[in-house]
Amino acid sequence: MENGHAKNRVAVIGSGNWGSVASRLIASNTAKLPSFHDEVRMWVFEEILPTGKKLSESINQANENCKYLPGIKLGANVIADPDLENAVKDANMLVFVTPHQFVEDICKKLAGKLRPGTEAISLIKGMEIAVEKFSEATIGYKKDKEVATRWAKLFTTPYFLVSVVEDIEGVELCGTLKNVVAIAAGLVDGLDMGNNTKAAIMRIGLREMRAFSKLLSPTVRDNTFFESCGVADLITTCLGGRNRRVAEAFARNGGKRSFDELEAEMLHGQKLQGVSTAKEVYEVLTYRGWQELFPLLSTVHEICIGQLPPTSIVEYSEHTPNLSIISGSNAYY
Numbered sequence: 018m019e020n021g022h023a024k025n026r027v028a029v030i031g032s033g034n035w036g037s038v039a040s041r042l043i044a045s046n047t048a049k050l051p052s053f054h055d056e057v058r059m060w061v062f063e064e065i066l067p068t069g070k071k072l073s074e075s076i077n078q079a080n081e082n083c084k085y086l087p088g089i090k091l092g093a094n095v096i097a098d099p100d101l102e103n104a105v106k107d108a109n110m111l112v113f114v115t116p117h118q119f120v121e122d123i124c125k126k127l128a129g130k131l132r133p134g135t136e137a138i139s140l141i142k143g144m145e146i147a148v149e150k151f152s153e154a155t156i157g158y159k160k161d162k163e164v165a166t167r168w169a170k171l172f173t174t175p176y177f178l179v180s181v182v183e184d185i186e187g188v189e190l191c192g193t194l195k196n197v198v199a200i201a202a203g204l205v206d207g208l209d210m211g212n213n214t215k216a217a218i219m220r221i222g223l224r225e226m227r228a229f230s231k232l233l234s235p236t237v238r239d240n241t242f243f244e245s246c247g248v249a250d251l252i253t254t255c256l257g258g259r260n261r262r263v264a265e266a267f268a269r270n271g272g273k274r275s276f277d278e279l280e281a282e283m284l285h286g287q288k289l290q291g292v293s294t295a296k297e298v299y300e301v302l303t304y305r306g307w308q309e310l311f312p313l314l315s316t317v318h319e320i321c322i323g324q325l326p327p328t329s330i331v332e333y334s335e336h337t338p339n340l341s342i343i344s345g346s347n348a349y350y
């Protein structure tokens with residue numbers, strides 16, 4: 018018996034690429050661990066496939082998400098459920114893993130529908146784990162290490178190492194901000210600027226991530242940026258992620274085709290997070306008067322909305338008066 022329940026029941030809210038991978042990973046553990054019910058309910062945002070079949074039915078029949086994670090069996094104990102309320106009604110552990118733009122609406126629908134004492138985690142990390150290549154992740158927690166450890170147990174496998182860090186805000190902000198830097202890295206790729214430029218962009222991006230996080234939330238720890246959720250996730254996403262790939266196409270098209278158009282064409286229903294995150298970050302920068310402190314984060318948004326050309330990603334330094342801060346000794350950098 019853990020956290021007051023006879024057995025923990027897990028529901029995964031989301032069934033995209035990472036949502037499907039997470040469900041598979043979790044289900045492989047719930048099937049083995051006596052403190053968990055075997056079944057993992059996976060809420061599916063219902064879609065009709067080109068065959069005319071419902072996505073949720075297709076997943077349950079094939080034990081595979083043919084749209085978002087084709088070719089990978091999820092495990093017989095993963096049950097796709099298009100009814101959000103039904104998917105969570107028996108669960109005491111919720112795993113949120115939808116694109117962030119949908120979370121508010123989902124939370125409104127869940128208000129008042131959860132069992133008392135229900136715990137939740139938000140997934141922020143991305144790697145090639147569906148095919149069981151070695152990777153790792155970080156769980157951020159506040160005070161209660163026992164809760165964090167229970168979540169870590171749910172995710173850890175021999176090929177997926179999970180560490181816990183007492184810094185929720187730092188872990189969250191790492192996962193959020195690296196998607197903006199990934200857009201910058203993709204632009205550099207699309208401009209054929211080469212590895213040195215890309216490495217410089219990643220380095221400046223990491224410094225801006227850390228500085229922005231610490232300004233926003235002074236409890237954020239430096240060490241968090243050296244965990245898997247920090248530098249490792251930044252590297253993987255800048256080398257191979259969806260944000261990087263679509264940004265590369267955006268730059269190759271000279272900014273003439275919008276991110277929305279390229280996302281729809283290239284990702285087939287998967288969602289970019291970096292473009293909307295850049296906008297949200299920009300709003301904070303503008304509101305707080307921090308724009309000049311964060312030239313990279315600001316420039317990414319201005320490029321995404323067509324205010325600046327893609328080439329500005331390597332030019333902002335020339336007309337940004339505060340850039341010296343980045344290489345200087347500013348307390349935040």
Ligand SMILES: NC(=O)C1=CN([C@@H]2O[C@H](COP(=O)(O)OP(=O)(O)OC[C@H]3O[C@@H](n4cnc5c(N)ncnc54)[C@H](O)[C@@H]3O)[C@@H](O)[C@H]2O)C=CC1
Binds near residue numbers: 031037
């Ligand atoms: N794919 C990856 O490697 C990783 C992704 N993440 C994060 O996890 C979150 C989810 O990403 P993925 O699972 O990759 O999703 P995805 O981008 O592969 O798929 C999009 C998902 O959104 C759903 N959707 C579309 N419209 C919706 C609506 N109106 N309401 C609710 N859902 C809707 C789709 O049905 C689909 O499940 C994102 O924030 C992403 O950044 C985190 C780590 C790794």
Ligand SMILES: O=C(CO)COP(=O)(O)O
Binds near residue numbers: 199254258288289
């Ligand atoms: O980690 C990820 C999202 O947070 C995956 O990155 P991409 O969406 O760029 O593939």
